[in-house]
Amino acid sequence: MESIGAVLAVGAGLALLVAFLAWAAWGDVRRYIIPNRISLLILAAYLPFVMGAALLPGLYPSVNWFSGLMVGGAVLVVGFALFAAGVMGGGDVKLLASTAVWAGPALVFHLLMATALAGGLVALGVLMVKALRAPASSEGPLPLPYGVAIAMGGLVVAGQLAMAVWSAAV
DSSP states (O other), rough: OOOHHHHHHHHHHHHHHHHHHHHHHHHHHSSOOOHHHHHHHHHHHHHHHHHHHHSTTTTTTTTOHHHHHHHHHHHHHHHHHHHHSSOOOHHHHHHHHHHHHHHHHHHHHHHHHHHHHHHHHHHHHHHHHHHHHHHTTTOOOOOHHHHHHHHHHHHHHHHHHHHHHHHHHH
């Protein structure tokens, strides 16, 4: 019976992660802003996930809350440097760091690679929109809603965590 409750808690956490990532992506596309509360809610949704995962044997190293916090902190520190250099926006940095907590050391490479690949696709989309709007104009660079790419990377992590939970629960 404990495993049913654990699976429900883990599933609720994953569902919240997906919903908050979608919210962040949508807000970034609409206003080029990712509110701090979304990153905080992603961290809050990690709590039921980790509590449920603790009751499911076989999820380590996919789920390790302490290592997840360490990875998220490391991503935040590197992200602050990128923000200071003008490479990333502050909301993007916080969204990536909070999602990296979910990824932990086992999935952080997957998060970063999926985010980078999705970022390339987002950049191509922005270039196509710019070319369609005013091909001869040189209005400067269009902003890049990188929250979409981070959300896609987060969805990859959520999918991999869901598969790990499924394997542990079955």
